[in-house]
Amino acid sequence: MACGRLMSAPVCLIENDEKGMLHVRKEAKDILDGITEPVVVVSVVGLYRTGKSYLMNRLAGQQSGFALGSTIESKTKGIWMWCVPHPYEEGQTLVLLDTEGLGDVRKGDEKHDTWIFCLAVLLSSTLVYNSLGVIDNTALEKLHYVTELTENIRVKAEESQDEDKSADFMRVFPSFVWAVRDFTLELKIGNEPITSDEYLESALTLKSGCSPQTEQYNLPRRCLRHFFVVRKCFVFPRPASTQNMRRMEELTEKDLDSEFLEQANIFCHYIYECADPKTVSGGRVITGTALGNLAEVYVEAIRSGKIPCLENAVVSLAKIQNVRAVDEALQFYMIEMLKMALLPMRPEELSDIHTDVEKKAIEVFITMSFNDNDQIYQRELIGKIHDEYQQLCQQNQEESIKHCKAVLHEVFDTLEKGVFDGSYLKSGGYRQYRDMLGHLTNDYRARTRSQIMEKDALLQKNLQEQASHMQRQIDSLRSEMNKEEKSKPSTVSRIMDGIGATTELILPGFVSRGLSTVSKWFK
Template identity: 60%
Template sequence: MAFEGSYAEMSAPICLINNTEDGGLVVCEEAMKILDQITQPVVVVAVVGLYRTGKSYLMNRLARKQRGFALGSTIESKTKGIWMWCVPHPQKKDHTLVLLDTEGLGDVDKGDEKHDVWIFCMAVLLSSTLVYNSLGTIDNTALEKLHYVTKLTEHIKVSSQPKGKEEMYNTSTEFMRVFPSFVWTVRDFTLELEIDGKPITADEYLENALNIKPGDSRNDGRYKTRSNLRDFFAVRKCFVFERPATSKKMKKMEMLSDDDLEEDFVKEAKEFCSYVYSSAKAKTMRGGMRLTGRMLATLAQTYVDAVSSGQVPSLDNAVESLSRIQNSRAVSEAVDFYHSEMIKKVKFPTETQQELSDLHSVVEKEAISIFIRNSFNDLDQKYQKELKTQLEHEYGELFTQNKEESRKKSRSVISQVFGPLEEGIREGAYLRPGGYSRFCRALETANQEYKLKKGLGLMSEEVLAAYLMEKSEVGSSILATDCSLSEAEQKIQVEKLQRDVLEQKNKCLEEQKKIQEQQIRDRQKSYEEHTAQLMKKLEEERERHREEIQRTIDAQFKEQTRIKMEGFLKKSQEMEKEINKLKKEENKVEKGFFRSAIDKFCSWFK
């Protein structure tokens, strides 16, 4: 089964990032090929957590499948590396839901802490929503087991290049802008959701667990985990699940229907899925630049390459790599589409320039759309300008071919319809008294027959004009030898011949003028189409950019209020500076941050 704008739907998950024998990571080619076919925006949901906590079951629920990601029924960790399942998004039209199930963390048989950290980091870097799955309660022990959050600043960096003072944000602010939303799912939860005897929500339960007290030691791993969760993830959500079934039943979870599970668990699972479907955003990079499946594939490869070479993955480097690879490809695919569609649709020669122009406009519009849809961070519209140049060249080639095909066919028809006239000239049939009148009648008869012919194309008048000009010299010679005409009559005939030739020449000039005027209209229409599609994309990116900033400001302000209450005044002042920087950036975006890009492109285009 296939769904529009995407790929053959996957019947089961496959490995996206695998483990190598030396403990490294490698991107799997088959998964890359699948992602490469997805030109839709992707909503990427990754699940992480300790092994044997039921992560895979949640992913299967999100896929709305009974089976898929391996569940297992023993203490052995089933999932190795990161596995991927791409399915049509249940609620967001023209989006693909990419589910990532990660290798269980803390596997005693594996015993590789560094490897676990990289798996966790990859899940953070690739996802738009990160689900952390644990058992029991959110207590000190649970926070200790989530210590991977404290390693993020060591294993991920925003930029490899230093920035100016005005541009610099704290690492936590930068991470908060681009990191996924965070969902903590607590399995086998048996406590009552209440504090001091008052009922609370699951979200309040999570936030209460993340409270920091003035006496807490900054060197305590649990303090760092709490702090980083609050500093790095702007959106946090919590779901608690009671035990789904008896231990005996849970050994065969893949076989159980909802009727076999505890009613409250089924309800909680449905609420979790509903939240993810409605709230999980499409994956974006900083600045609101949204990713498609093929971009996600490039991103995964970029990060894995960095890790394999011993480097720390850089968000800015990833953007640069994506831009270079995706934009070159976007230009190539758009031009290839234009070329193949025009060759397929144009029947040479076209009767008029308008006919070719109309086809060009339709196909060019779709070619631009292909580029716009697949381009990424096209700074100064460098690649769109390249696209414009190449499409102009392609159209120019078709225009030239159209004219040549018209000339070729017109000359062929002239040879046919003027054949009897040419034969009479060769045999000297008109070099006798009254021959000029017979020559003129033969010429006019052939002329009328030629003009009745269809499908000669836009150069038919030019070819005819050239032929009549050539025959005017022959006619003058015949006229000079026709002794049946007086000198005065010959003069009249010479003038008439000149008028006929001039009239045909004017027709030819008028036709060429129409062609030139159409070419001007084509350029104007192309300019308008490029500009309109670029404007639409930049406005969409501006809105996502604004949402990104506003989400971060809201989270920062909420956190600032919270740390004031906790007594951390110095940190509150630092956050005030960060909030002010974000507000300045938001104001810049609101006032038309992308307008300059449009203006630059338009001035270059004209």
């Protein structure tokens, strides 16, 4: 199971809380959240104590798992779930749902049974109805839950009173399998042998006429025929003696009836081969994550006294899935940018990384999204990614300035000290200063080559500050010398004038004209 954990045993998916209200168990929801591949969902329903759980254990490839029990008490409560890798289809997960037995008189809550049946129909892609003995009128009357589906499930949010819902149900309902247990009859009509499928279809034949009795007889048959377009039937002989039936979990295959084993294997092969992945309206295949969200949407509708609606459920599912897809894709973008964008760096390089990671983040979103046909949520994601990128650009600029300032201070520290203590105010000082300045400038630019365009502006500002300080020194010295020499400038005075000109012509922009001018003074 992609991103999911292997389940060694079933867990409860839906149960009654202390107030008698249905709710989805967090443990099961977390397991489904981890399944990011398509799911084939097989539910089994039927009267209590009819051996439903044993069939599900066989589908899981296990002798035990779903509780069997050996008394008249209903063993399974709520809906239990077992997720296993699909035996035939790589990249799919088989989700087995074992439901609470219907018709347990000890519960005394007929509506609870109805909701369990409805949830099994809504969540599964294949529904297995398990019964004992034969398919006769009594067996069909016990399947009255199918006649109540139109009252308890809506396909569309808006439905007219006289609208025929059969076509809608047929389009979205699961395939139907009737498993007849402890079957002792011969599959014949008259003297002609028939298949188990023909046996089912014969039992679903409608009577002609319109009397109340005929309508009552036809109702469950008509519902099965109209709601479930794909129908299949399997008949199983009794698996073991009455004594051994009490310890079914302990029995090995050699203890079981060979014909039962043969039918059980055929049944399992059919499910593995023919059960389709779960879909919703529009034929969209859903993942385990979406299945968990669907379960919560349907259960919440039941808890709030509403009729579960497939159309509304798809809208709710789309919102849940797409909000999560946006969050996951944005998180992916932020983590990848944090790993790949080692600030500070050239803006062009940051842009290239952003473009690549944004593309991958959108792919993450598309994989997780659901029915975002108008790309509303995808545009929301792109907007959020843009905001994150702008923040990164701002951060990159700040980090780049910080880095350039640190390099500037480190490179020009010695030169600045010389300027501030007047070391270059001497004969030949300009040439020494000029050489040092050129060397340090090249060093600075080499070490900040990958940084922002403002790196030269920082250099310019630093040199202007040096020029201003040197000019103040020169002005101060010139003032002192003017007091001593009123008439004729001395060599020292000419040196001061030369360096003063240098501060004005050289430092701000390293203008070649300035270099050629002042260099003549020191030859």
